[in-house]
Amino acid sequence: MTIDIVSENKSHGGRQLVVKHPSAACRCDMTFSIFLPPQADRDGKLPVVWYLAGLTCTHANVTEKGGYRAACAELGLVFVAPDTSPRGDDVPDGEGYDFGKGAGFYVDATQDPWAQNYRMWSYVTEELPALVAAEFPVDMERQGITGHSMGGHGALTVALNFPGRFRTVSAFAPIVAPSQVPWGQKALAGYLGNDARTWRKHDAVALIEDGARLKELLVDVGTADQFLDQELRPELLESACDEAGIALTLRRQPGYDHSYYFVSTFMAEHLRWHGQRLG
């Protein structure tokens, strides 16, 4: 595999890299960031936490504003943050900030003209893990996954579709039931077509209803999140987990909004939660 190190900066004793590579899944160049904590230079393979970002984001948002490096350096965690969609002049774009570039929704599109490039499901579940495992000192037996908003949706649906792959799962202000909310309905219909049966694999609440399971799950949402009632609807996840016997820790954080000011506040706690379980 060919990778190009776009930048490397020492930070918190480790190395923050930005990496570009040609993606077979997305048929374009893709960029991700990876933080290698100081332990990477001496302790062999380390546990890895995948972070999937939300609408409009690239790898850069959490890399600059997420505040994860101090905790990763303390805990010995590798942290990988992919982009949210295919990119480039040859990639078709959608209408609005919530469809097309920056809004891949972590699905493999089946509809034209999206099916050619919008294959973020294959990218984040197959191509990127294989590349990271081949190029960096990560222990693929100790993986955790998290994400924010659309990326929280991604983290939950990936984890529910690959039982046993992730020891730990958490999310910040996730979209938990895209089939039932405007952002998700627009994206799933656009990328997958109008047959809502094809959407269930990409809807955390539907997956749980259909029998998918996680052992435990940590979710934070802010009570002042402007998307809470219409797009996120954590109460739907709460009911589904309750019904299914999934140990959900859902924390409604008073006064917090949807921004990285919220994400960065609770990032260290999430990483500590992952780190304790990943060993």
Next chain:
Amino acid sequence: MTIDIVSENKSHGGRQLVVKHPSAACRCDMTFSIFLPPQADRDGKLPVVWYLAGLTCTHANVTEKGGYRAACAELGLVFVAPDTSPRGDDVPDGEGYDFGKGAGFYVDATQDPWAQNYRMWSYVTEELPALVAAEFPVDMERQGITGHSMGGHGALTVALNFPGRFRTVSAFAPIVAPSQVPWGQKALAGYLGNDARTWRKHDAVALIEDGARLKELLVDVGTADQFLDQELRPELLESACDEAGIALTLRRQPGYDHSYYFVSTFMAEHLRWHGQRLG
């Protein structure tokens, strides 16, 4: 005084504000950020740390990438980050990233056309402190100051010119002797004219040579900083402090560059150093 709260986000239990106000000093609207830690709602007036930013920056760089909020929340410190120059369509701009907008160098310009708006010295030493003291719960008897690069220059020169005002002073990769380096010579000649005697008040090493004193000083620089040898020259500060009996803690951090990956790595340590002394 009229202030406009541009944004307010809860973070780390406190409130991150961005504030805009008409500036009499700079004759334009100015924007700064202020973080009020959770203690601000209950403990009366709190100690305040001023952060002056470097070339090309606004208030936003450290606000988004500086990683100060967790430590400020832990220590009960207010953190204020002003812009680096006057702004607006009516404000003249210079050639290059190192002169004009984003590059005010914390001086009151005397040369046309800069003298009208480029009055960052008055802004950060008079107007902004008066505004912050009037509008927010800060204890002006417990002030610390720090900054990065051009802002490290600002922090050092402000502290050296106002003995007794700041209990604590630190800097990240500061320009310590602008009279002797290209960035500083361009800026000081451009804003203040060619009489280098007028520059000494704005040169930390010259100020120390001329008798200004600090009790103690913490400075971090990265050994991989691309500006270390030509623009920063920490060895000149080291000699001046040694000669003057100033207790300088100069840490050459191996492998770190000039970026916010460096600043954010050592931010918590600087704030702890300030916090311990500000009480």
